[in-house]
Amino acid sequence: MLTFLKRNKLFTFALGFVILQVLLALFAPLLGLQDPYYQVMVQRMKGPNALNWLGTDQLGRDVLARIIHGYRTSLMTCVTAVTLALVVGGTIGLLTAYYRGWFDRIVMRLMDIVFAFPILLLAIGVIAVLGPNIWSAAIAIAIVYTPIFARLLRGPALVICESEYVMGARAIGASDFRIIFLHLLPNLVSVVLVQTSILLSAAILVEASLSFLGLGAQPPTPSLGLMLSEGRNFLLLSPWPAVFAGFAILFLSFGFNLLGDALRDTLDPRLKTEN
Amino acid sequence: MTPRFLFSRRFDLAFVLFGVSIIVFLMIRMIPGDAVAIMLGANTEITPERIAELEARLGLNLPVYQQYGYWIWGVLHGDFGTSIWTGRPVIGEIAANIWPTLELTFLSILVGAGLSIPIGAFMASARGNVAEVIVRIGAIAGLTIPSFWLGIVAIFMVAKYAPGWSALGYVPFTEDPLGNLSRMVLPVIALSLPMLANLSRLVRSAMLDALGQDYIRTAKAKGANKRRIVYKHALRNALIPFITSVGVSAGYLLGGAIVIEQVFAIPGLGRLVLGAISERNYPLVQATILVLTGTFVIVNFLVDMLYAAIDPRVTR
Numbered sequence: 001m002l003t004f005l006k007r008n009k010l011f012t013f014a015l016g017f018v019i020l021q022v023l024l025a026l027f028a029p030l031l032g033l034q035d036p037y038y039q040v041m042v043q044r045m046k047g048p049n050a051l052n053w054l055g056t057d058q059l060g061r062d063v064l065a066r067i068i069h070g071y072r073t074s075l076m077t078c079v080t081a082v083t084l085a086l087v088v089g090g091t092i093g094l095l096t097a098y099y100r101g102w103f104d105r106i107v108m109r110l111m112d113i114v115f116a117f118p119i120l121l122l123a124i125g126v127i128a129v130l131g132p133n134i135w136s137a138a139i140a141i142a143i144v145y146t147p148i149f150a151r152l153l154r155g156p157a158l159v160i161c162e163s164e165y166v167m168g169a170r171a172i173g174a175s176d177f178r179i180i181f182l183h184l185l186p187n188l189v190s191v192v193l194v195q196t197s198i199l200l201s202a203a204i205l206v207e208a209s210l211s212f213l214g215l216g217a218q219p220p221t222p223s224l225g226l227m228l229s230e231g232r233n234f235l236l237l238s239p240w241p242a243v244f245a246g247f248a249i250l251f252l253s254f255g256f257n258l259l260g261d262a263l264r265d266t267l268d269p270r271l272k273t274e275n
Numbered sequence: 276m277t278p279r280f281l282f283s284r285r286f287d288l289a290f291v292l293f294g295v296s297i298i299v300f301l302m303i304r305m306i307p308g309d310a311v312a313i314m315l316g317a318n319t320e321i322t323p324e325r326i327a328e329l330e331a332r333l334g335l336n337l338p339v340y341q342q343y344g345y346w347i348w349g350v351l352h353g354d355f356g357t358s359i360w361t362g363r364p365v366i367g368e369i370a371a372n373i374w375p376t377l378e379l380t381f382l383s384i385l386v387g388a389g390l391s392i393p394i395g396a397f398m399a400s401a402r403g404n405v406a407e408v409i410v411r412i413g414a415i416a417g418l419t420i421p422s423f424w425l426g427i428v429a430i431f432m433v434a435k436y437a438p439g440w441s442a443l444g445y446v447p448f449t450e451d452p453l454g455n456l457s458r459m460v461l462p463v464i465a466l467s468l469p470m471l472a473n474l475s476r477l478v479r480s481a482m483l484d485a486l487g488q489d490y491i492r493t494a495k496a497k498g499a500n501k502r503r504i505v506y507k508h509a510l511r512n513a514l515i516p517f518i519t520s521v522g523v524s525a526g527y528l529l530g531g532a533i534v535i536e537q538v539f540a541i542p543g544l545g546r547l548v549l550g551a552i553s554e555r556n557y558p559l560v561q562a563t564i565l566v567l568t569g570t571f572v573i574v575n576f577l578v579d580m581l582y583a584a585i586d587p588r589v590t591r
C-alpha cells in the first residue's frame with residue numbers, strides 16, 4: 001500500500017488534498033471553531049487577524065468558521081446529489097446495456113431529452129418548480145447528472161456484456177440480477193470511481209453557482225456560493241470573505257477533479273490518456 | 276451526406292425538441308401547491324371566482340393534452356404566453372433581453388475556441404515533461420476555477436487599480452461600440468476560461484493523435500518544414516473532434532452566462548429568468564428556458580451537420 005502511494009505521487013497528493021477537506025467538513029463542529037452564526041457587530045469586515053484567522057464578514061461572523069461549515073453544506077448537497085444520480089443513472093446505464101432492444105432505445109432516447117438541456121438551465125428550471133433551497137439544489141443536480149451517468153456507464157457496460165465471462169455466466173444459467181450486479185458492476189468500479197470524482201468536482205461548481213444566484217442555500221446557512229454573493233456587495237470595504245470563499249470552492253472542486261484524473265491513470269493504465 | 280443520414284438526424288432533432296417542449300410544458304404544472312393562487316399574488320383577494328377566471332384565462336380547466344396542444348400551437352406561432360405581471364407577451368421581454376446574452380455567449384465561444392487552437396497546437400508541438408505538467412494542472416485549474424469568482428475578483432481589481440474603466444452593465448453595440456466592447460472584456464474572459472482550458476487540452480491530444488499518422492510521416496519525408504506540418508497537415512485533421520466539442524460547450528456557456536450576467540450586472544436573459552423566478556412569473560421562466568434550450572439543441576444539430584460535411588465518413 002505504502003509503495004503504491006509512493007509510486008503514484010499525483011494520486012497520493014490528490015487523495016490527501018481531498019481527504020483533508022472532507023475531514024475538515026466532517027469534523028467541523030469538533031474543531032473548536034467559532035460559531036459560524038454568531039455576529040459581532042463591532043468586529044465587522046476585519047481582515048485576517050489573530051482572533052479571526054481569515055477575518056470577519058459583513059455581519060462580524062468568523063470567515064474561517066463559515067468556510068469550513070460551508071464545506072459541510074457544499075459536500076452534503078453534492079454528495080447526496082451525485083450519489084442519487086449515480087444510483088439512478090448507473091442502474092439505467094447497466095440495464096439498458098444488458099437488455100438492449102426497444103427498452104434500451106426508449107430509455108436512452110428519454111435520457112437524450114434531459115441531456116439536451118444546458119446543465120445550469122435545467123437545474124434552474126427544477127428549482128423554479130421546487131422552490132429555492134438547498135434540497136431543491138441537490139435534487140436539481142441529481143436530475144441533471146442522471147443521464148450523464150447513464151451514458152457514461154452504458155458504453156463500457158455494453159463492451160463487458162459482449163465478453164466471454166458474461167456469456168459463460170449466461171450459459172450456466174445465472175440470473176439476470178446476478179450477472180448485472182456480480183459480473184457487470186464489479187468490472188465497472190474503476191469507471192464509476194473516476195467519473196464520480198470528476199462529476200463531484202463539477203457538481204461543487206454547479207452548487208456554488210446556484211447558491212450564488214440565490215437558488216441554493218439560503219441565508220444565514222454557511223455556504224460558499226452564498227458567501228461569494230454576499231461578499232460581492234462589500235468588495236471594496238473588505239474583499240476577504242469573497243476571496244477566501246472563492247479559493248475554498250476552487251480547492252474543493254480542483255481536489256476532486258485531480259483525484260479523478262489521477263485515479264484514471266492509476267486504476268487502468270490502458271486508459272492513460274495523452275492529456 | 277446521404278438522404279438517409281439527413282432524415283435520421285432531422286428525426287432526432289424533432290424528437291428531442293418535442294421532448295424538451297413536453298418537459299418545459301409540464302414544469303409549470305408540477306409546481307406544488309396552488310400555482311394559480313400564487314400567481315394571483317398577495318395584493319389581490321383570493322376568491323374562488325378569481326381563481327376560476329385565471330384558470331380559464333390560462334386554459335388550466337382543460338385536459339392536459341389539450342392544454343399542451345394549445346400551448347405548443349401558440350409557441351409554433353410565436354406566442355409563448357403572457358407575463359403574469361405586465362400582461363404583455365413574454366416573447367417581447369425575451370426579445371428585449373436576449374442580445375446581451377447572445378453577444379456574451381458568442382464572444383466567449385469566439386475567444387475560447389479561437390485561442391484554444393494556437394495554445395493546444397503549441398502544447399502539442401512542445402511536448403515534454405514540463406509541458407505535460409503545465410497542461411494537466413492548468414487545464415484542471417481552468418476547469419475548476421469558479422468563473423463567477425474570477426469575475427468578482429476582476430471587478431475588484433478594476434475598481435481598485437483602474438477606476439476609470441466602466442466594467443459593469445451593458446450598452447448596445449449600435450449605440451456605443453467601444454463602450455459595449457470594453458464592458459464585455461471581463462465577462463468574456465471569465466466565461467471563456469473553462470472552455471479555453473477544456474478545448475486546449477482537446478486540441479493538444481487531437482494534434483498528438485494526428486501527428487502520429489502516416490500522412491505526417493509522408494509530409495516529413497518529402498521535406499515539409501515543421502511549422503507547415505503542425506499547422507497545415509495535423510491541425511486540419513485535429514479540428515474534426517474540436518468542432519463537436521465547441522457545440523457542446525455552447526450549452527455550458529449559455530448556462531454560465533446566466534451567472535456571469537448576475538456578476539457584471541448585464542441585463543440579459545439570466546437576469547430576466549432569475550427575476551421571473553423570484554416573482555413567480557412562471558410563463559416567463561418557461562419561455563426563457565424553452566428559447567435557450569431550443570437554441571442550444573438547434574446549434575448542436577447544425578454542428579453535427581457541419582461535422583458531417585467536413586468528415587463524410589460519419590454519414591455512412
